[in-house]
Amino acid sequence: MNYLLPAAAALALTATSALAQEVVRMGTEGAYPPYNFINDANEVDGYDIDIGNEVCARAELTCEWVTNDWDSIIPNLVSGNYDTIVAGMSITDERDEVIDFSVPYFPADPSAYASMGEVDVASAVIAAQTGTIQASHVAETGATLVEFATPDEAVAAVRNGEVDAVFADKAFLQPIVDEDADLSFLGEDVVLGDGMGIGMRESDAELKEKIDAALTAMKEDGKMAELLAKWFPEVDPNF
Incomplete structure (x- = not known):
């Protein structure tokens, strides 16, 4: 993290x-x-x-x-x-x-976007854990950043339609995406740090x-x- x-x-x-x-x-x-x-x-x-x-x-x-x-x-x-x-x-x-x-x-661990549908991450509403380099990266892209205290809350925001996608370490997101047929990765991985x-x-x-x-x-x-x-x-x- x-x-x-x-x-x-x-x-x-x-x-x-x-x-x-x-x-x-x-x-x-x-x-x-x-x-x-x-x-x-x-x-x-x-x-x-x-x-x-x-x-x-x-x-x-x-x-x-x-x-x-x-x-x-x-x-x-x-x-x-x-x-x-x-x-x-x-x-x-x-x-x-x-x-x-x-x-x-x-x-250096790849980060990834995950969502419940196709979205343009450059202009979407993106969830990330507060105080992370993922949150900083989203802010720099021009997308709308919504921060959450925990990564689980950021994923939940995607599922309940509060945001368009979540951005986090891919190793954290991988098992979640694997187990949820409604979630999928978007675009290329992003290496930070x-x-x-x-x-x-x-x-x-x-x-x-x-x-x-x-x-x-x-x-x-x-x-x-x-x-x-x-x-x-x-x-x-x-x-």
């Missing part, structure tokens, strides 16, 4: 080091499958969770998961409510001005070093490819 922090929301970074604490708190949304979601056992699950758990094991960190609504996920990292964001977050220049990112653990990374406070340089080393080792020894094959079999692991 692809949160954009408005300039007015940029907060002062906390000076507390995550590694000075006994537990590194891993922040995620828990509402964006297959990246992250709450499973039937009421536990966080998904590709992000598998990545985060493997990083913690390799970096010898004691970690716990914390869920947070998407629209405040960066401000609450900065203010110290947790120490990382592992939530399908795309690396962008705007975000990088406020927080640091690890090396990517997922390639520079891949997905783990977000951290800029003051946590030591934590970033440990996380980068773990992710790099996971890519080199094939563990990242194994997790990609589990959750995203169509994704090329050699990104």
Whole structure:
């Protein structure tokens, strides 16, 4: 997922080091499958969770998961409510001005439009999750943007006729389109961002070093490819 922090929301970074604490708190949304979601056992699950758990094991960190609504996920990292964001977050220049990112653990993910009929996305009313790079992209196209707090609400707006189409990560939309004969993809995929990374406070340089080393080792020894094959079999692991 692809949160954009408005300039007015940029907060002062906390000076507390995550590694000075006994537990590194891993922040995620828990509402964006297959990246992250709450499973039937009421536990966080998904590709992000598998990545985060493997990083913690390799970096010898004691970690716990914390869920947070998407629209405040960066401000609450900065203010110290947790120490990382592992939530399908795309690396962008705007975000990088406020927080640091690890090396990517997922390639730049295609976004897609889905609707219940043929529409001209350049002039249509398009739903997107608030504060995402998808929402920003729609606004830049000249289409009418309607933002929703969650991606599920954006999809529901298409189904109930409130908007013409939804624009979101294709990996999120794919199973929804596959299961709903009334929904279909429109036009070409759109690639946004520079891949997905783990977000951290800029003051946590030591934590970033440990996380980068773990992710790099996971890519080199094939563990990242194994997790990609589990959750995203169509994704090329050699990104």
